[in-house]
Amino acid sequence: MHCGNTRNRPVVSRTDTWKLDITGRVAHPLSLSLPSLKSFPKFEAPIAIFCKRNSVRLPRMRQAVWTGVSLGSLLTQAQIDSEVLSVRAIAADGYETVLPLDLAQEGILAYAVDGEDLSLNEGFPLRLVIPGIYSHRMPRWIRKIELSQLPVIDTSSIVDEVQTTSHIVAPHHMQSLQNDVRFSGVAYAGRRSITRVELSIDDADWMPASLARAPRGSWTEWEINWRPSVPGDYAVKVRATDSDGCTQTDLPSPTGNSLSSGIHSIVIRVLPPLEGVNS
Amino acid sequence: MKYSRRTFLKWVGASLAATSLRPMLAFLPAFDISLHRGRALTALPVYQYRGQDAPIVSHIWPDSAIEFSESRGEWYQVAGGFVQRDSIQPMNPDQNGEHRFETQYPFWAEVIGPAASVRSYCAANAPLATRIGHGGVMQVVDGLPGEPYGWYAVADAGGYILGWTQATQWQKIVMEPDSDAERLIIVEQPTHTLTAYENGKPILKAAYAAGMEIAGGLYPSERLSPGGGYWNGDPNYHGLPWRIRLSEKYEISGAYWHNRFGQGVPGPALQLPVAVARWLYEWHSSGVPVVIK
Numbered sequence: 001m002h003c004g005n006t007r008n009r010p011v012v013s014r015t016d017t018w019k020l021d022i023t024g025r026v027a028h029p030l031s032l033s034l035p036s037l038k039s040f041p042k043f044e045a046p047i048a049i050f051c052k053r054n055s056v057r058l059p060r061m062r063q064a065v066w067t068g069v070s071l072g073s074l075l076t077q078a079q080i081d082s083e084v085l086s087v088r089a090i091a092a093d094g095y096e097t098v099l100p101l102d103l104a105q106e107g108i109l110a111y112a113v114d115g116e117d118l119s120l121n122e123g124f125p126l127r128l129v130i131p132g133i134y135s136h137r138m139p140r141w142i143r144k145i146e147l148s149q150l151p152v153i154d155t156s157s158i159v160d161e162v163q164t165t166s167h168i169v170a171p172h173h174m175q176s177l178q179n180d181v182r183f184s185g186v187a188y189a190g191r192r193s194i195t196r197v198e199l200s201i202d203d204a205d206w207m208p209a210s211l212a213r214a215p216r217g218s219w220t221e222w223e224i225n226w227r228p229s230v231p232g233d234y235a236v237k238v239r240a241t242d243s244d245g246c247t248q249t250d251l252p253s254p255t256g257n258s259l260s261s262g263i264h265s266i267v268i269r270v271l272p273p274l275e276g277v278n279s
Numbered sequence: 280m281k282y283s284r285r286t287f288l289k290w291v292g293a294s295l296a297a298t299s300l301r302p303m304l305a306f307l308p309a310f311d312i313s314l315h316r317g318r319a320l321t322a323l324p325v326y327q328y329r330g331q332d333a334p335i336v337s338h339i340w341p342d343s344a345i346e347f348s349e350s351r352g353e354w355y356q357v358a359g360g361f362v363q364r365d366s367i368q369p370m371n372p373d374q375n376g377e378h379r380f381e382t383q384y385p386f387w388a389e390v391i392g393p394a395a396s397v398r399s400y401c402a403a404n405a406p407l408a409t410r411i412g413h414g415g416v417m418q419v420v421d422g423l424p425g426e427p428y429g430w431y432a433v434a435d436a437g438g439y440i441l442g443w444t445q446a447t448q449w450q451k452i453v454m455e456p457d458s459d460a461e462r463l464i465i466v467e468q469p470t471h472t473l474t475a476y477e478n479g480k481p482i483l484k485a486a487y488a489a490g491m492e493i494a495g496g497l498y499p500s501e502r503l504s505p506g507g508g509y510w511n512g513d514p515n516y517h518g519l520p521w522r523i524r525l526s527e528k529y530e531i532s533g534a535y536w537h538n539r540f541g542q543g544v545p546g547p548a549l550q551l552p553v554a555v556a557r558w559l560y561e562w563h564s565s566g567v568p569v570v571i572k
Contacts, residue, residue: 202396203407205341207322229344230392231378232428232445233403267403271427 018125020109024088024147027079034111034125040069043108045131048188048219052134052161061167061188063219066129068110071145075105080147088146089128091139099130099137100155101147106130109142131217132191133158162190164248166197166222166240166264173266177228181268183209184223189242194220196241201226202234209238228270237265317355317367318393318413319343320537325360329353336360342394342412344370365539370413371554378447380429385420387505388431388449389520389557390535395448397441397517401430408442412535414553415518416506422446433518436504441517452505454561462562464500464531464569466549468493471541473531473549475559483558486541488534488550498525498569502560507532509547519547521556525569532556 020037022030044067051060075087080101087104090096099107107130111118118124123140130138137158152158166187171177187194194214198206209224220240228234239248250263319339326333329352336359339345347355347367354361370393381388394412398405401423411417420440421432429446463476468489475483503522509515509532520533529548533556537544540552551559 201340202342202394202403203410204394205322207340208338226340227343230447232392232447235404265404269427 018143020126020143020145022074022078022145022147024145025081025084025149026075026147027081028077030074030078032074037069037109037126038111040073043068043070043073045108046215046218047108047129047131048186048217049129049135049138050162050165050188050190052136061186061219063186064113065115066108066110067112067115068108068126068129071107071109071128072105074109074145075147078147081149083149084147085151086148088144088148089139089142090144090146092141092143095139097137097139098148098152099158100152103130103133103155103158107138132162134162134190159191162188162192164189164192164194164240164242164246166194166238166248168199168236168238168264168266171266171268174269176269176271178271179227181226181228181270182223183226183236183238184221185238185264186219186221187211187238187240188219189240191216192242192244194222194240195243195245196247197222198239198241199224199226200237200239206239231270231272233267233269235265235267237263239263315347316344316370317347317538318370319345319362320366320368320412323362323366325357325362327360329361331363333361342410344393365537368413368535368538369552369554379451380422380424380446381419381431381451382422382424384422385418385434387416387452388419388433389452389505389553390415390448390518391450392448395444397433397444399442401425401443403445405443409517411444411518414520414533414535414557415516416452416520416533417441417449417518418504418506419449419451435517436507454505462564462567464559464563464567466493466569466571468495468572471543473551473559475562477562483555483562485551485555487531488537488540488542488544488546490544490546490548490550491529493525493529493548493571495571498529498571500525500531500563500565500567500569502563502565503530505560512545516546520553521551521560523560523563523569525549525571531559531569 020032044065046065048063084101086098087101088096088098107128109126110129111126113122126142127140128138128142167185168183169185183199187197197209197211199209200206209222212221214220241247248263319341322341323339324335325337327336345357347357353364355364355367390411390413394410396410397408399408417433419431420434423430430443431446431449432440432443434440460477465474471486471489473485473487474481501524503524507519507522508517509519523531531549532547533553534550535553
């Protein structure tokens with residue numbers, strides 16, 4: 001899943017000359033090669049990445065264990081000025097984003113994902129990963145971090161823009177099934193937590209699903225079993241409620257061009273039960 | 280589908296047990312009410328023991344068919360715990376036969392699954408027109424065979440097409456012929472009971488849910504079309520089954536949306552469990568007097 005700085009082709013293909021510069025309002029500017037970055041204490045966390053340009057039909061999302069260096073610890077090493085309010089992250093393709101300092105300090109400068117070095121498309125050699133915000137705020141191919149005393153305008157919108165969303169992962173649309181059906185999927189609300197996921201079959205009342213515990217910044221996995229009574233085609237839809245008490249609706253997103261709101265629905269086909277099973 | 284006597288007794292057993300009203304009729308055998316099938320009217324919490332303060336151990340899907348046993352007070356026992364009685368609609372336990380797609384239209388059909396969705400065109404995710412619960416009755420006026428399932432176009436009594444619904448949820452109704460016996464229905468409002476008499480002997484007694492107070496007196500009843508609608512309330516109900524008209528204002532009918540028989544509820548005047556309403560409808564011939572007390 002790639003989202004964010006996609007305007008240009010990846011430009012970093014070798015690491016012998018690549019460096020990460022940490023500059024601006026710091027006492028000790030840093031210029032770190034990949035090996036020297038890897039010598040810092042390793043930081044690992046499961047973090048979900050959701051694209052703001054999500055679609056309920058074709059979700060752009062991924063959850064993985066990201067490995068790298070805590071940006072907060074690097075900034076401590078660089079001894080940032082007490083007046084610093086924002087962090088500007090600049091990528092090798094020219095893409096850049098500005099984040100409030102406290103949010104950026106929670107980030108990971110990741111050089112590996114799920115135990116493997118980042119691929120070029122994943123942001124090799126380094127990308128920023130921050131729990132609970134959209135992925136376009138986390139540049140790939142990052143090469144420079146610049147500290148500034150300028151405040152980020154409308155800081156809260158970076159966090160608040162994340163729409164609560166939920167998806168059915170299994171079964172898939174138009175899958176034929178027999179006997180018991182196990183629905184499973186994920187829900188995500190950025191830095192808010194998911195408090196409830198519900199399914200509706202054939203437009204009947206909503207039914208609560210079981211939720212797995214999820215660390216902050218990762219998606220919440222859910223599942224629920226259903227035993228159909230009569231064969232037929234059934235429309236199944238899912239919705240989530242977050243810790244602010246907001247429940248997904250069919251309404252389009254109020255935030256710009258984001259398509260990440262809306263209700264995910266599929267159709268499944270229930271075949272007559274196999275003879276001798278669940279009679 | 281035609282009801283066998285055994286089927287009816289079995290289902291009515293469930294309905295009567297559901298209303299905590301014991302059958303008083305000599306011909307009703309000691310039918311087996313140890314296990315019944317019902318429709319969950321909502322997303323049902325299953326409690327570890329009887330009582331709303333008990334821990335919730337699981338939930339039951341709304342509009343799913345479940346088996347329950349042991350009706351005690353306000354509670355049914357289900358797999359894993361107990362659920363509140365008024366959230367389960369007893370279902371006909373014998374409607375598990377092979378589905379047959381009918382091709383001669385029109386005909387009257389009843390919902391044999393827990394509920395049927397009626398949609399604006401033939402697709403499971405098409406916009407929903409309405410949902411009709413188990414036992415609801417509509418007129419099928421057209422069909423679209425398909426593999427593996429076909430679709431029926433359903434209409435109300437006036438022929439107005441409401442939408443399309445999956446044929447697997449419906450079964451054609453075959454009516455019993457009338458008999459020549461002398462019949463009478465007595466409704467006792469203080470106890471919410473309806474008793475049907477044949478040749479002077481009571482043959483059915485059932486609890487009904489009262490939508491309104493009915494003026495006392497003798498009513499010459501009339502059997503209407505098997506399905507219709509109730510349009511005076513919020514919500515309204517399509518597929519109102521087994522309607523017997525007493526007057527412009529009052530009707531006896533089945534109710535598929537609750538299990539609160541024996542008390543006052545919103546909706547049509549005299550609401551019976553759909554199995555009881557069906558039996559009464561089939562037994563009824565136009566002109567049977569109804570005494571309201």
